[in-house]
Amino acid sequence: MKMHLKNPHFYLMLLGDAILFAGALVLAYLFRFTFPR
């Protein structure tokens, strides 16, 4: 467990995953977007 926590690349991978999920949420918001009438 400590091995990963001490590895800076692990945090880079987490950052990449976070960007991926943020992208997914933005896309979901765009797909659901409708103009208020």
Place this chain on the structure above:
Amino acid sequence: MMNDLTSLFVRMVGLVAQYRIPLLFLGCAALGAAGAWLIAGMAFRERLLDTPNERSSHTIPTPRGGGVGILAAFIMAGLTLRIPTTFLFAAILISAMSFFGDYFRISVKFRLVVQCISTCILLFPLLPRLTAHFALSNFGFSPFIFFLILLLIFIFLIGTANFYNFMDGINGIAGLSGVIGFGLLGLATLYRPPPDAFQNALSLLSICVSLACLGYLPFNMPRARVFMGDVGSILLGFVFAGLVVTLSRNYLEMVCFAALLFPFYADELTTMVVRIQDRENLTQSHRRHLYQLLVNEFGIAHGKISAAYGAAQLAVGAGVLIAYPCGVRTVLIFLTACFIGFTLLTVHVRKIANKQETSATTVRKTRT
């Protein structure tokens, strides 16, 4: 200038609204691929690799966790299609635990507890629907039988999540089975009468997951640049079982839809019987599945075995969907015949593998 930009924005939003579903499909495939690319492309992935051991079917250290893109696609599709929050939350919970398990050691007990909680979250809102199924069935009004069926559904959900994880052992098998299984499930249930917006949303979700697997697949087959990891495989198994239970309108449909993943269930069940006979610890990893024997003992390429499993899945899936209108008896006869055929094949392959192992040990003994 400002007016031009505004009108362009309005037109673009209008286009997104018009082509929402095709764009959603495209987005899912792109996210599935992006997740795999992200993990596979990291040149700095030291210590994040899955190092092969004596139980592995691969020989080169490969990064795992590429299924994270499938999870992202599932979340995007779920939010867009407005699927029940409990379904979404349960799948995210089980997948988050598996993501953690890809990098850190988690005990089997803890995994099972989280899986049970996720299953309860998913099943609880479905109780009225399951009660209606039971009322319409020929089982009478015995509460005991109802609770027995609930227990079986509970085991089915947890079992499928774990079976999918156990079967993710060679290049392409989990991804290809995901493409075929979710694709068939989505297409078989989409726009079936009577019209039901809720069920259509779940069918579209199934197609979205299938496309996310399709996006992931080139990174895992024919050469594995990344492994799906528990984050993808447990999610796929859990979501598949959840969709089967949610989309079924009666018990026969539940059996038919579950059979869309037939090779996985058949391989896992026959292997479990052999391991129980040999008094092995079922929680320990092994390489005694049929697909592992074919790859490791017979030296057949991963891609060929995955393609054969995919073809079998497609054939049994199409067969069971054709047999469904003919009634319970036809479906059961068809599935029993398929299972017997699979078991005979397994027995034959295991016999040859055992013979090869025995002769190899004899040669080793005579040399020493």
